Amino acid sequence: CGTGGAQTTVNATIRVTSGTYDGGCQRFNAGSALGDGSQSEGQQPVFRVENGATLRNIVIGNNGADGIHTYNGAVLDNIYWMNVGEDAMTIKSSGTTTVRNIEGYDADDKFFQVNAASTLNVSNCIIHRAGKALRQNGGTTFRVDVTFDRCDINSMNEGVFRTDSSSSTARLTNSRLRNAGTICIGPWASCAQSG
Numbered sequence: 001c002g003t004g005g006a007q008t009t010v011n012a013t014i015r016v017t018s019g020t021y022d023g024g025c026q027r028f029n030a031g032s033a034l035g036d037g038s039q040s041e042g043q044q045p046v047f048r049v050e051n052g053a054t055l056r057n058i059v060i061g062n063n064g065a066d067g068i069h070t071y072n073g074a075v076l077d078n079i080y081w082m083n084v085g086e087d088a089m090t091i092k093s094s095g096t097t098t099v100r101n102i103e104g105y106d107a108d109d110k111f112f113q114v115n116a117a118s119t120l121n122v123s124n125c126i127i128h129r130a131g132k133a134l135r136q137n138g139g140t141t142f143r144v145d146v147t148f149d150r151c152d153i154n155s156m157n158e159g160v161f162r163t164d165s166s167s168s169t170a171r172l173t174n175s176r177l178r179n180a181g182t183i184c185i186g187p188w189a190s191c192a193q194s195g
């Protein structure tokens with residue numbers, strides 16, 4: 001998707017509960033009802049994807065609000081964040097979330113936020129400018145298993161993966177890092193880059 005597609009303002013979170021929601025590369029801008037894309041917590045997501053449903057071909061425009069939330073697993077394919085809001089994507093409940101073919105810019109703090117025991121598999125990702133690419137919710141000790149494959153991560157203020165849990169794992173393969181800070185922050189059970 002380029003950024004030149006038709007634009008639409010989202011004033012209530014779009015909920016994807018089954019099957020596939022294909023945005024056709026439209027640009028979805030959060031309306032002020034969802035938040036302002038700042039670092040204030042409590043903003044609403046533009047999309048909420050549940051129960052293994054698929055969200056694809058989406059551009060999230062200049063107000064990213066709280067991005068995309070997933071519940072009980074989801075698939076996100078071909079998503080472009082022009083300007084990440086409070087964060088880009090949050091895992092809100094357990095399951096496997098698969099993210100592929102994504103690009104995003106300007107997360108002031110976190111890009112991926114993980115708030116439940118879960119598996120996150122990311123491939124073909126490009127992340128430009130963030131505090132960190134991924135944060136397991138501060139102070140939580142449940143297990144999260146993360147893989148990033150074929151990613152290009154540049155300009156992180158702090159680093160790539162951060163957890164407070166000694167049962168979580170992260171693996172980065174076949175990827176390029178530039179000015180990405182510390183790869184593994186916190187007491188990961190395992191965390192490594194290879195390939």
Ligand code: DGU
Nearest residue numbers: 041042087090113115137138
């Ligand atoms: O600790 O849970 O930043 O999901 C306070 C909150 C905070 C979350 C998180 C998120 O960590 O709101 O955006």
Ligand code: CA
Nearest residue numbers: 041086087113
């Ligand atoms: Ca937050």
Ligand code: CA
Nearest residue numbers: 083084106108
């Ligand atoms: Ca931003």
Ligand code: CA
Nearest residue numbers: 066086087090
């Ligand atoms: Ca958030």
